[in-house]
Amino acid sequence: MGQIDQDSRKFAVLREAFGFAAFRAGQEPIVDALIDGRNVLAIMPTGAGKSLCYQLPALVRGGLAIVVSPLIALMDDQVAALKLAGLAAEAIHSGKTREVNVAIWRRVVRGAVRLLYLSPERLMAPRMLAALRRLPVCLIAIDEAHCISQWGHSFRADYLGLGALREAFPDVPLAAVTATADRATRDEICDRLFGGAVETIVCGFDRPNIRLTVLAKSNAQRQIERLVRERPGESGIIYRISRRKVEETAAALQGLGVRALPYHAGMSVAERAANQETFLAEAGVVMVATVAFGMGIDKSNVRYVIHGDVPGSLEAYYQEIGRAGRDGAPSDAVMLYGREDVRTRRRFIEEQDCDEERKRIEALRLEALVGFCETTSCRRQVLLGYFGEASGPCGNCDICLVPPQFVDATPAARLAIDMVRTTGERYGAVYLADLLTGEASETVIGRGHDRLPLFGAGADRRRSEWQTILRQLVADGYLAVEPGGYGSLSLADRAAGLIDGTETFRLRLEPPKPGGRRARRRATPAPPAPDAELVARLKSLRRDLAAARNVPAYVVFTDRTLEEMAAYRPRSLDELAGVRGVGTAKLAAFGPAFLSVLNE
Incomplete structure (x- = not known):
């Protein structure tokens, strides 16, 4: 494929399949490398459009693309979104019956599937590898690639075996994408997955609209209640370290009239799915969760993330706060920091079923987090510096806004x-x-x-x-x-x-207690808000359309797309096609219904 033809095809797929007229910052070099057949490790901020970076090259290259994904829910959501965009995608996993999986596999063999989502355990099974080697595999992508380092050493050893894909598919480009990878994680991914032969593209880590705050932990429940009361009617995520704390915090907030929902691995799959869907589809919902919640969550207007307990590392912290402010509007990340939490985290490390070298690395990561919490300089400088990115004082963290004495x-x-x-x-x-x-x-x-x-x-x-x-x-x-x-x-x-x-x-000296909301919000000013009543009607329509198709609401259109519709009020299908996120298939499937609401 010539360069001109390749570029033409690339932009045609971008417009028709994904509904975008241009790439976001950092996407195009990754897309070009994979279309050219080069291996890529891509580090991109949360919300920067990582999935498109391997989905689009797969469509341009032709054949079958394999996507390795860590969670069934994440696979199903991405497949649902691709299908609504008119793309032939499927997932084979343990959440489906054998009959359904066999039927999907037959479609794969016939060439009727372009993107196939698999867990690392299913992909690395010898029979699956042998079967895939007989098919025209054009690309293999490992989504959430930091799991190679974070999970491969403990309960999902197949992540460490993904390096065997180089030998099994020597002429197929490999892609690894993640939002969170410090230097040690990047080095491990490069070594284990690519054998060192990879083009690493780092698109930056800064999320300047998120204000960073660390508070000394005293009474965590009361502090959380105060922080939530200061943000009435806003969507937020509160992370707690245990299932018991999740339940207690959610119940306490409910007692204050807050619509707070719990989420942890001890709940049934149906309960978790129902609470997640409510959080994604409705405004003003607060999710109280363990770290089991969040990977792949696409809700643009999460206004705050509160860590009621110290996370395990700066990588985990960065990944979790990245779920706030994906629409670019001012948002808050608040951590309650206590040394007892740090001792608990150290105990977790010592009790891990892994080798001493791995424990040493995890202990160093925890100490980097402690350094971030104890710093007397700009927190964003410390956070970005940990990932190898230099920056000046941010003016949007507690240290910058209220300098310590x-x-x-x-x-x-x-x-x-x-x-x-x-x-x-x-x-x-x-x-x-x-x-x-x-x-x-x-x-x-x-x-x-x-x-x-x-x-x-x-x-x-x-x-x-x-x-x-x-x-x-x-x-x-x-x-x-x-x-x-x-x-x-x-x-x-x-x-x-x-x-x-x-x-x-x-x-x-101990800083004074944080002031009111005006002092806290000094991030980039929010764009003009579209008509709230119109947005609500569009969301109601989206909810009905999603329910009819048994998919999460955001798979139909994201909040950002609905807000852009309400702001620009397109009056025809041609005008609606110009709204970000409205691709050809979705325009045909949903355009008339949304235009009906917009033209009321």
């Missing part, structure tokens, strides 16, 4: 460092705080630490103050947390400057 605490910092050194760099912040304040517990006496010259030398400060000082010494790079060492602290290279007197230590 500092006091010189160099003598206290030196005393803390001396205690770490004196005790052999073997203990964590809680125990060291006991020693500094002179807390003669049985453990302290049993180890003989009550006889140390420095024992009780910091009794003029409270135990909690010493823990804060030790945490900030870690965040500022004077102390390090030993991975796999139960949080034991050791001297980092920078500590030498404090010891020899060439550096000073500025202790951050």
Whole structure:
């Protein structure tokens, strides 16, 4: 295919199949590489249109494309959306009867399917690989590719075996796409999946419309209730660390009149699906969930994400807050941060069924998250820096909006460092705080630490103050947390400057309680709002059309597409075809019905 023909075909598919006149930022280089037959690892922000980057090349190249997807619900939603766009897509998985799966496979063999969605376990079965090798496979895409690193080492080992696809399909381009991959995850994907032979395209991680805030955790339930009450009528997601906390938080919010729904793996599939559909289809719903909820969720107007408990890593945090503000309007990400949560996360790591090297990496990731929470500089700089992206102060995080106040605490910092050194760099912040304040517990006496010259030398400060000082010494790079060492602290290279007197230590004072909503919302101003009543009527029509087809509402049209319809009010099918997200098939299937509402 010549370059001119290729470009012509590419843009024709973009317009007719997906309803877009132009690519979003970062999409076209990925699409071109895959059409040309090159392997690609694509890192794109949530909401940037990752799926199109492999779906479109599959249609241009012809033949059968295989998409590896981690969740049945995610497969079904994407297949439903593709079918409504007039594309021949199917999924084979355990949620369907054997008869249905066999019928789909027969259609695949006949060449009637263009995109086939499979789990890694089903794809890597020897019989499936052998059968697929007899078919004209044109592309293989691994969606949510960070699962190779996050899940492959624990409960889904087949993710680690996906590298065998290189040998099974040597002439077929491989694509791996994800919104969340730090340097270690990218390196592992490159090595395991591509054997190092891959073109990595990073489209940036910044979501500037999301305001980042970290609050000291005191009473999590009361804090969550206050945060939700400050945002009446808005859709939000609240993450809790356990099923019990999900149920308790949802019940408490319901008691306040908030339409809050629970979501966790202990609920039935039908209950989870019903709550997810309500959240996606209706305004003002708050989803209280474990991390089981969120992957593949396409709701554009989620105004806030609250972490009631500390997430496991900055990767997880970034992925979860990315579900807010996909429409580009100002949104909030608020995390409640407590050291008890960090200890719980460390225990989770120690209890994982994986090798010690993997535990060491996970411990380092957790410490990077702690550094983000404890930082005294722009949070977005720290977050983006973790993913290798340089930036200036963002002006849209709690540190930038309400700069912290500092006091010189160099003598206290030196005393803390001396205690770490004196005790052999073997203990964590809680125990060291006991020693500094002179807390003669049985453990302290049993180890003989009550006889140390420095024992009780910091009794003029409270135990909690010493823990804060030790945490900030870690965040500022004077102390390090030993991975796999139960949080034991050791001297980092920078500590030498404090010891020899060439550096000073500025202790951050506890920030004042956050102000009202006006102070919080300083993100990019929202675009003019379309007529709310018209949007509501369009959503009602969408809900009815989706129910008739037994698909999620957003599969018909996204919120963004409906809002654009309401803003521009197209009066004909030709004008409606110019609305973002209205492709040829959807225009034919749904255009007249939506025009009827728009022309009322």
